[in-house]
Amino acid sequence: MNANVKHIDCTGEPAVLSEICQKILLEAKSCEFDDDILFGLHLAIEEAFVNAVKHGNHGDETQKVYIEYNVSPEKVEIQISDQGKGFSPEKVPDPRCGDNVYKTGGRGILLMRAYMDHVEYNKTGNSVFMVKYRENTSDRMKKRQ
């Protein structure tokens, strides 16, 4: 992320998440990202933040969540980190397969990957970096050709 990155250190209360979400979405809206992208951004931020608090910080809403984000006309980049020991995202079962579809949880990462163009965890697994481009991947590839 570049020099325009904004940093937020916050606690894990739902009201805090709501405020941060609104802040990032307002910036994205001012850059004229469309409603579908805003919906996906909102969902991805919600799911990543909730995962950070529930799983990373073990539900302790007083522990810190660190957010870095950058909104530009081309893309929105967001990094959400928690104070936990991390996890292996590849070990999370696919919630679409077999009986997993009847489980009550485990869909957050799938939705983040579905709505964002790039989702990457650090090696420890306590920080996720996500990017949403204004144009989808195939449009960007066509422009490069």
Place this chain on the structure above:
Amino acid sequence: MDKISPKIVVEYKVFATVVTLTQEKILEDMEITAIEHSIMPLINDADTVKMIINFSNVKFLSSAVLGLLIRISKKIYEKQGQLRLCCIDPKILNVFKITRLDRVFEIYDTQDQAIASFS
């Protein structure tokens, strides 16, 4: 007196109990728990349940709501009941498709269609 904001509205129709979610955004655990605590007694207290959950007011939800729907459906099926969902915003319907829950739940475009499916 504080304004009361119910999380659901319940209507008893001839063929089904219709539960309409009233909130535009359903995100927080507290909200989801409140909805769950409102719906579960409707299932527990009935002999057989034919329930429709109407999403016409809902414009945004988190994956935790999908978990709630799974819990509700399991409770209904335990009592040999049936569950239908209706009036789901296209953006939210896409969430059901991504998670393949559109194959788990019977989803109808309108409440009338959902009611007709029971009759």
